[in-house]
Each structure stands twice: as C-alpha cells, then as structure tokens.
Amino acid sequence: MKRFTKMVYKDSDDMVFGHAKFPVSQHWNTQIGAGYVVPEIKVAPVEGSEETKEGMVSECRNITQSACERAVSIGLPAFMVEQEHIFQQTNNPDWTAECTQVQSETLEKYYDEYDIRVSLLATPADIRIEERDGLRGSDYDNKIMESVEASAANGASCVAIETIGGKSVSDYGIARGDPKAILFGIGVLGSIDMEYMWKRIVDVCRKYDCRPAGDTDCAQANTAMFLAGGLLDKDCSHTLAALARAMAGARSLVAVECGAIGPLKDCGYENPIIKAISGVPIATEGKNAVCAHSDLMGNLSAAVTDVWSNESVYHREEMGGTTPEVWLQATGYEAALMNTAIQTGQEKILRDLYTLTDKYRDPQALVLAYDNAYRIGEAIVKYGKDPYLRARAAALEAGAIINEAVESKKMYLTRFERDSLDHALNIFEALPTESEQFTDDCIRKYSRKISEFDPKSYEL
Amino acid sequence: MKRFTKMVYKDSDDMVFGHAKFPVSQHWNTQIGAGYVVPEIKVAPVEGSEETKEGMVSECRNITQSACERAVSIGLPAFMVEQEHIFQQTNNPDWTAECTQVQSETLEKYYDEYDIRVSLLATPADIRIEERDGLRGSDYDNKIMESVEASAANGASCVAIETIGGKSVSDYGIARGDPKAILFGIGVLGSIDMEYMWKRIVDVCRKYDCRPAGDTDCAQANTAMFLAGGLLDKDCSHTLAALARAMAGARSLVAVECGAIGPLKDCGYENPIIKAISGVPIATEGKNAVCAHSDLMGNLSAAVTDVWSNESVYHREEMGGTTPEVWLQATGYEAALMNTAIQTGQEKILRDLYTLTDKYRDPQALVLAYDNAYRIGEAIVKYGKDPYLRARAAALEAGAIINEAVESKKMYLTRFERDSLDHALNIFEALPTESEQFTDDCIRKYSRKISEFDPKSYEL
Amino acid sequence: MSYDEFESKMDQNFVAVRYNVEVEGAAIKPEEDLDVQNSLPTDEPFRSIALSVLYEDRDASLANVQKALKDKIPPIEIINNGLMKGMDAVNILYNKGFYFLPDLMLAGDGMMEGIKECEKVLGHKSETKGTVVSFVAEGDPHDIGKNMVVMFLRAGGFEAIDMGRDVPIKDVVNAVKEYNPLFMTGTALMTTTMTAFPKIVNEIQKEGLEVPAIGCGGGAVRKDFVESFPMSVYGVEAYHAPKLAEAILKDKKTWKDLRKEYSEIVGEFVSEYS
Amino acid sequence: MSYDEFESKMDQNFVAVRYNVEVEGAAIKPEEDLDVQNSLPTDEPFRSIALSVLYEDRDASLANVQKALKDKIPPIEIINNGLMKGMDAVNILYNKGFYFLPDLMLAGDGMMEGIKECEKVLGHKSETKGTVVSFVAEGDPHDIGKNMVVMFLRAGGFEAIDMGRDVPIKDVVNAVKEYNPLFMTGTALMTTTMTAFPKIVNEIQKEGLEVPAIGCGGGAVRKDFVESFPMSVYGVEAYHAPKLAEAILKDKKTWKDLRKEYSEIVGEFVSEYS
C-alpha cells in the first residue's frame, strides 16, 4: 500500500472549492472537483420505514424524486443524492439492491429528460459491533461487503462508509479527556481497521462503474465535536476536540491510500487536511447542515469543498416543501454562489471570506482553516509511513497552531480549553517514538479499562 | 406628506449589505444598516397555541429563549427576533401586550448577561377584511392600532405590518393575468391604503421608544411570486410577477413617505428598490428562507440587505435543535459571512457574487438585481408625486430591463413569459397619463367583476 | 471591480439552468392541437360557443349563448355540448402545458357567464356532476388557493359553493346540512388556523352527519397533521380537487381510499414523506 | 489578494464573539469553593477518600478505601460518608461550571472502583437510592449518550444497570421483570431505531408490567414522537436523568407529571415547541 509522504498540493493557496488536483468522473456526466461545486442532499428515512423492504424502497424513491423535482424547478445544473443506509439495509443486501436501483432509475430519468448532472452516493452502514464477534470476519462484516457490492451493481455513482475501528477506545478517551486513548483509538486502531475495510471496498467497486469515494472519522472526531458542543457547553474541551480532528486527518487518509478517490464523505470535517495531502475531491457540510447539528465552522467548512452537503434531515414537510426539496435548495443555492465565484474568478476571495468568518470562532475551526489544515497535512506526510507517528504529529501541529494564535492574541481560550490543551500536548510530547512500544502500552492499559475493546479485532 | 422625487443613493454601486444611508438606532444597543448585517429569526406559533393567551405567551417565550441560547452558544454578535402576530394576538391587544413583554424581558436578560445586541420586531396582523365592514374604521381596524400600541408600549424595538389594501383587485388580476387590475390594485389602491394605515402607525410609535419599521407588498407581489412558483410551474407568468414586483416598489415606498424608517419587512422582495430611493435599511430573505418557500433569487436578495431573515418556520424539533435555534444559526452564519466581507473590505465583491448567482435565473430576480432595482427606483421618483404614474413607470422600466437582457441574449424567456410580457407592456403603454381617468376606468370595470372590491374602502 | 466585467466572464450553465426554456415546445394555435380538435364540437352553434370559451372571450361567450338561446337551443345542450366542451379543451391544453392558470380562470369566467345565462332560461340551477363546498378556515384571510380550487372544480363540471374566507366552523357544518356535498375542500395557510379542520370534522360527527371526504390543503398545512383526524385527505395542488371529487363520484372512493391512492388518482407523482 | 491582509483588517466583534471566554470566572482549587467545603467530610478517613474522588484519582481512591476497610471502617460508611460525599462535591462543581464532563467521568470511575471494593467486603451490592435500567434501542450502535446517562445516574447515587447498545426489545422487557426499576432510560440516535420505544412500552403493558417512567432521549428523538405513546418522558440532557429519577423517588412523580413539570424538575429552561 502506498503511503503519502509528500503533499500533492504544493501550496495551501492552490486549494479552493470546486477544484481538486484529481477530479473524479462518474456516470450521468458528473465530475467532482472539476471546476464546479456539486450540492448534496441527504435525508434520514422516516420512522417506521425500517419495518419492511417496501417501506424503505418507497422512502428512497420519494426522497430522490422530490429532490429531482426541486432541482429542475429552481435550475440547479447538478446535484448528488446520498443515501446513508440504516442497519436493515446493510444487513439485508437485497434491500440495498432494490433501494439503489429505484434511486438510480429515478435520477436517470431526470438526467435523460433535462440533461441535469446527477450523482448517487450509497453509504452502507458499518454494522459491526466490536464486543460481538469482533470487527473481522463476522456475519455483519460480510454483510457490509455484500451491501457495498449491491450498491455498486445497481447504479450507485460511488460508495462511502463511516468505519468504526478504534471507537471503543476513543469513546472512552473522549468522555474522560484522555488524550492517549484518543490517539490510540484514532491514530492506531482506526487506521488499522480502515486498511482492512478499504482494500476490500476498493476491490469491489472496481468491478463496476462505481467509484470508491471515502470514509469519515464520524465515529471518533465527530463524537468529540458533538460532545464539545457549543461555546457554553462543558462536556468535552474544544481544544481536545481540535486535536482529535487533526488526528482524524491522519486516519481517514488511509481510505485514499487504499484506493478511494473521493469525494470524501461529508461529515469528515478533517477532509481539508486530506485534500491538501492527496488532491482528491471532498464533500463537506456546514451552515446548511444546521438541520442535523450545530458546528462552529459553518462557513469555513465550505472553503475547499467540492460537494456541499446538508448532512441529514428528517423526512417530512416544511412550509416550503418536503425536506428533500427544501434542503437541496439550501445546498444548491450555496453551491451556486461558489460556482459564480469560480466563473467570475473570485473563488479565492470567497474562500477566504468563508474561512475568516469562523477561523477564530473556535479552536476546532482554527485548525481546519485551509492554511492550517495544510500545515497539519505537512506534519502528517513527514511521518507518512507510520500511522501512529503521523497522528501524533498532526495533534502536535494542531496544538502549535492554536498556541500561536493565542500568542498573537487572535484566539482566546477558556481555562478548561487551556488546561486540557496543555495537558494533552505534554502527554503527546512525552510519548514513545516507536509505534510498537506505544501500542503495547495502550493495549495493556486500555484492555483492562474498556470492556468492549478487543485487540484481536485489529490483529494485534 | 413628503413624496420621493429624487434618489437618496446617487449611484447603485453605493448600495451594499449592512450599510444604509440612514441607519436606525434601537434600544439594546442595536443599529440597523450601520456597518453590520443583523440576522433575523421568525417562527410560526405551533398549532393549538392560538387557543389561549397562555398558550401564545408560552410560545413567544420559548421561541425567544431558544433563539437567545443558540445565539450565545455559537457566538453571534447580534440578532433580531420577529414575531408575526396571528389573528388572535392582534384582535386581542392584551395578548399582544403580554407576548411582547415576555419576549422583551427574555431578550433583555441576555443583553444584560452577555452584552449581545438584540432586537424585537413586532408585526401585528392586518386583520381587516374588505368585504366585511371595509378597510376603514371597522372594529378590526381599531384593534390593529391598539395592537401596534401594545407592541410599542411593551418593549418592541420596532413595528412592521403587511397591509392588504388593493388585494381584492390585485388577486383578481394575478390569477387572470390581467395587468391593469394588478396595476390598479398595487399602484393605486395599495398606495392609498398604506397612507391611511401608516400615518397612524408612525404617530403611535413616536410616543414610545419604538421605531416604525416598514411594510411589504406580501399581499400582492408575493402572491404573484408564489403563484408563479418554480421554473416549470404554469400558474402565473414570471414576467408578469416581475412587473408586479416593480410596482410594489412604488407602493411600499409609501410607508417611508409616512415616516417609517426601517428595517423594511423581510418578505418585501421589492425592498432594494425602496432602499435605493430612500436610503432606509431593509430586511430581506432568500436562501435561508427555504423553510418557508422557494424563491428564484436566494442569493441575490442578500446583496443589499441589512437584516437577513429566515421568513418563517414551523416551531418544532430538528435533529440539530429546535427550529428557532436551527434557523437562527442559518441566518446567523450567513450574516457572519457578510460581516466578514465588510470587515475585510470585500463587501462589494460578495454583493456582486450574490447578485450574479441569480440574476439570470429568472426575470423576477433580474429586475431586483441592485443595479436594475436602482433603475426602477429612478423610474419611480421621476413620477414620484403620483402613485399611479410611478407604479406604471416602474412596471415599464422592469419590462425594458427584461427586454434588454433578452436582446443581449443573457435572459431567455419561455413563450408564456414572452407573450404575457408583451401583452402587459402594450396595455401599460396605452394607459391614460391621468391618474383620475385610470382610476375611474378601473372602478367601473372592477367593481362589477370583483365582489369584494369596495371603492369606499379607499375613499374613492 | 466592475460588475459587468464579472458578468461577462460567466458561463451560466454552471450556475443556473432555465429548464423551462429548454423543454418548451413550439407555439401552436389552441385548436390545432389534435386532442383539442377531437374534443371540440363540429356543429354550430356549439362550436362557436366552445371556441369562445377556448379563446377566453367572456363577451363572445355571453353573446353566442344569448344568440343560441334566442334560437331556442335547449339550455342544457348549450351547457353540455358547447360551454363544457370548450372547457374540456381548455383542460386538455392546461394539462399539456400549453395553457396556464390565467387561461383557465378567464375561460372559466366565460363558461360561468354562459351557464348563468342558460340558468336564467332554465329557471333553476343546471345539472352538475355534484356539489362541492369550499371554504377557507376560520381566522384565515388567505384565499387565493381556495379561489383556484373553486375554479378548477367548476371547470371540471362540479358545482362549487364558495363560502369565502375566515368561515366560522358552524357555518361550514351548516353547509354540510344544507348541501349534503359529495366532497368538501378546506384551505388554511397558517398553523394556527388549520386547527379548524379537526374541529369541523368533530362537529360534523357530533351532528351525525358525514361527508365522503374533506380535502384539506393550503400553505402551512401538513399531511401528517391532516391524517391525524378522520374524514380528511391532504390536498396538494388546486387542480387535484376535481380529480378527487371525480374519484368519489365515479369510483365511490372514501377518504381512506383517497389517502392511500392519492398519487394514482391525481395521475402524477406527489412527494410523500410518511 | 493576501489572506493575512484580510485577517489583519477584521474587528472580530462584528463576526463572532467567544462568549465562553467572556463569562469565564477565575480559576480556583476545587476544595476552595465554599459549597464544596461545606459538603466535604472533615474527619478521616472519609475526607481523604472524598478528596481522592474529587481529585479524580482512581488509584488513590482504591488505596484509601482498601486502607479504611483494613481499619475495619464499615463499608457502608465508607460509601456514604466518603465516596458519595466526594461525588457530591464533584456534582456541585459541575453544576457551577468549574468541572466538566471528563471530571465527572473520572471521579465516577474512582467512586465506582471504591464501591466495588466495599461490596466485596459487604458480600452484596450496596444500598443505593434505587435501580434504573439504561439501554440503547435495538438496531442502534450509538452509545455515548447512554454512557453519559449511566454515569450521571451512578454519580447521583442510583444503581444503573447498563444493558449496552442495540438491545433487543425482549431483553429490555425482561430487565423490567428482573429489576422492577424505579426509572428506565432509553437512548436512540436514529429515526429508524427510536421506534423501539413504543414497542417496548407495548410489550411491557402486554405483560401487565409497569415502570413509573421511561426516559427516552438521544440525537434523532423528538419530544412529539416520545409523547405519542404512554409511560414515557422526553429526556434532553444526560444529567437530567438522576433528577428525573429523584423526582420519581421522592415526590412520587408519574410519567405524566414528568412531562408537565420537566423544566421545574431539572431546574432549568428547556426549549419547548409543543
């Protein structure tokens, strides 16, 4: 497996929304990262639709058709539908097959009739449960691969997944503010598990006209981000969440190293780091994902995006239409603004405005500003061959970025943020420089404390 | 009453979001149009809350408190809550009093604790019904003024209203594609009724620390816009809707002429025209109002805004929080982008990107692009003293703008749009140049056809 | 930085596409359409009457009808073979996307004008497919949707009783007693007025009355709300109203059927979300 | 155009305000807080035990407890006068905003370690305020919210039975039989898994069982959904769980009361929307 030891982008200033060094071509005349931003719409199936295959198929049809109708009604040149599978879909690959088929047929109809560029991203669920049969070779594990294949075979433009390797340990660490557990969970275990999953996913996709898209550290860095919450919450320190995010860059990169080509999945707030390193197009979410959650970087996360997503919304009716209509319009109009900027040559200005709007809103935003994301990327590739060391380097760099901003009086921290940052950086600096030693340490420490954690799941 | 016969802005390029020639100061340290854009949140009371005063008061408290919490949680420097009254509130001024009071107390608490700039806009409902007791001197009419006073006396920062004068006739005209009825309804009847209403509203507000804000042609131009719908709808021609919007500029200006100082109300898509003429700050809505409706100018309508609104949303729960939280975050983040542009001196570029994103999406957008809005403003002030002639001039100018864009192959029209535009312009050109003659004509023609229309309601 | 300079650089196709322009068909004269030709009467005076409706000419419609009545053509025939045929042709063109709402409204005005004239001679209301009662919920002033519903119902051959807007609940219940309607349509644009619907149903039930279905629609109304009480069906587009009425009339559909088969009955995809 | 140049021009106060920094109080040592001082025991070995919990030191907690047990201090006293007092102090600081979740989790770990040690000597489970059963809905892998709930319940002196995630409905029902809990908490993060809640209630009722209340919370769960079936109350924040349990225990509140008085019971504003 190829590991990244050099940056594909040579300068952070070369990164901008709608452009990736390595654009992706999909069927239905869609290109990602090829000079225009594609809006994405994602809708969570309504309660009860999980009861039967028919219910789920009908949900998928309705969501897709509504999105198509609104797209032509407001004049969007392109859009992507993502379907995040629920447990039942992945666990029953025939559900996946039928759902994907009805969605791809619907999209194709509009593509034929209006010449509108459309795209379908299928995201099978990672239904493995570490404490039940482990992560490797279980029934669940096999079902995931069957579901990936069912997606690819039935017309999905691309496939993504949110793998959960290392989550048992990082969850423990996030809830307790334990930086070492977070580093081990994300940097080591997460990376190991991704390699296991992604080699197989890429192989499956290559058999079809379907692109292996990407992964996200939702299970870990996003858990930290959601626990961190708003400015006045007190569950997880925002500086620690920022470090977790930086580490997630090192982890989620593994998908690309295994052959994923993008767009990397929307909820991967670490994606700008990976774009900087690898040049693949990315999906991101922010101010048009308020339906799903509140982040502190709603504009900043658009700066270098290629696919702009609403994350996820209840499937129901607003005064302005059904939610697939309403939220596609939201992401569609923002993408239109970005595309206007590209067309008029002002994309870098808009990118910088997006970035500066949030850069100092929160340390989590700060480290993902594209220039800082680039710096974290550089720290990662410097230790590119070693997943542990590169995740550690990412965290240390993120810490340095925050400290510099504090020193120059641009970023202000609370005591909780300040203390937990110092604590984490001290620990990280003192860690062994040998991956093996760190791993052994951690296995010893965390197998005892965390009942779900099973080293065998990582062939350790 | 002073009529505008000159433009306050000397050049359309001087107009930009967050800045108005005549900024408005309100209590709680809020300025409108004074160099920053204020996000607005508006939530429709939940079904059932209309049953009792307690229910409505509790809705108002909850909406306001949720908005406050989210604002500090994501770091918004300022925001405005608008409460659009339902029938029961206006019809029972004691409801208005209590609702306004609980909202202003809540806002003040946060202002005191966090130093956050807050603002409360109360919008009593125009509950008059032309075919029942007419528009003047009815019980309903009196209740409206009592409700305005109850708002002003209980802490509202400002008061707005959506007056409905002329609606009976314009409704008839919009549904039938009858340009003359639309001109009469909006330009003549609407303007007459606004004068009647606004002189009184301004007098009431001046007694308190409460600003007379503005009106909107929701009853007429928005009805045309909603009937016009999306690109593929076939209810009302989009060119005719564009002319109706231009006429609305001439009509809604009357509020300012009577002493309203802004921000003009969010759903007045004609507001850029009035800002160009009069220099008052405006509220607008667009891409963050998709919860309420679909327009074809989601970005363009932000170009010269001062208060950025979500229009209105159901009061309920999203995954990302309750709707007051979620949608304030949406408008708040867009306002933050605009404020970043202002701070970095890039506001005109962002303004132009907003505008160009939608300028050729639809004729309705085209005529409201700030440069074209300015042209329509010029047409209006040229005939500034005569409400009929200035509305007609506005429509003719809008028609000219569309035709120029078509000739230069930037705008493409459908046959329906083309035909109805030609039809309307022909009619408008042939109309008498004397207001009285036109009015007499119309009274004769439409009293017969429209049973609700009662000339006495306009003292005609 | 100059705005025009920006504008000149843009390839609009990456920003906004006017699909309406792209899909537009060629212009035709109304009576050139084959289906219209087939539906228009060939013999006079019916053809002229139908054409005056088709051409949305209220005055011509009135004049042609008056002339026919003077010629002792039975009013029922004028209505059925002339006015209604014209309206059928209008509906055909609307459904094909050649005609638009204003065409329907104006043609409808012409048709109604003719019908009224015929009824004067008849001495009573003419026979229609059935009676539908339409109202706007109590407390709600928004009435354009309702006006459209009424117009579409009439264009579809139903007698639509227009109760206006802000209609008190008891008046609606009384209308049920008075007209025993085949179908009812209620429109509400606000969350705080749509609550009138379940109250109306409740009163109707209390009085031991029944309506095959009450179509409830309008801006703020949600399907899940409408389906939370009985006797109702969620109405999406105004032109669905006659189709729903038709389904009740011809196929004896109940409100339960209408809910389940809505999409098939109105003959097009309707966004579903629950 | 240079990004740095832009940045240097900005007055952040018009873009984003870090209210958390603005409202932050001065740093203090935990035991300097007056309320903490009042709640900490003054006599040994309880003070040391309580302090080791307060300082989130699992090893010290264990060591201190072991020493006390060796000194024949009754385990019940160690728990009530030492470990729980330490946790009370932690709760005080959390509620004041000086302590944060990790502090609670770690202090909780220390407390649990000590309690386990005492229970070894006791030979049975120690007395708690009451038993609460916590689970994540069937089909749902998201368990952090549930973990927090469990932790807060334990910190509040309740015995929380942690059933884990993706818990089959029948297992939940069996747990009701087995533990006859005072309160139950269910967590679901997805629209398609929260449907387990009404099914569970249904089964519980079928078996003729009863639970005073089932708190249902988690990401995608909505209040209106939770209130559409009986026996349930919508849970907002994890730290509300012990307060709800307390209200059931002390004031005999039912699920109906909890719904109505939620905000008063948890002692803070909670966004309402229906």
Ligand code: B12
């Ligand atoms: C124009 C308008 C007005 C005009 C009304 C003009 C008129 N003649 O109706 C005026 C200015 C008077 C007005 C006033 C107010 N309005 Co208003 N208004 C609107 C607006 C912008 C458009 C409404 C419209 O005409 N739409 C076009 C028609 C054709 O649509 P429709 O009626 O829904 O009908 C369609 C379908 O629903 C269907 N249909 C309808 N009924 C049925 C039945 C059946 C059986 C079937 C099959 C189909 C069907 O057919 C049509 C399509 O084919 C809406 C925005 C919106 N999103 O709808 C707000 C809106 C309805 N108004 C709103 C409000 C709040 C008000 C005010 C209370 C504001 C105020 N405080 O001043 C006042 C009312 C005061 C009072 N008396 O109580 C809110 C309601 C929010 C809520 N609480 O739920 C809305 C949603 C706007 C918003 N803020 O988002 N308004």
Ligand code: B12
């Ligand atoms: C992290 C995360 C994951 C992680 C989970 C890690 C873990 N250990 O739990 C992973 C990666 C595994 C994951 C997977 C998936 N996820 Co996920 N995930 C999230 C995320 C981002 C954060 C969840 C979280 O931990 N929040 C923090 C905790 C603390 O919050 P909480 O549990 O809600 O608890 C709080 C309160 O609710 C309360 N509470 C909870 N219970 C109770 C009970 C009582 C009594 C009380 C008083 C209070 C209370 O206490 C806490 C606050 O104090 C959410 C987004 C979101 N908005 O929530 C999506 C989300 C839940 N996931 C979602 C989805 C779709 C999935 C997948 C299906 C995606 C896929 N196809 O791959 C898979 C699941 C696959 C499967 N097996 O079925 C969707 C669900 C949408 C829906 N259908 O409704 C969400 C909402 C994201 C989205 N797209 O918007 N996910």
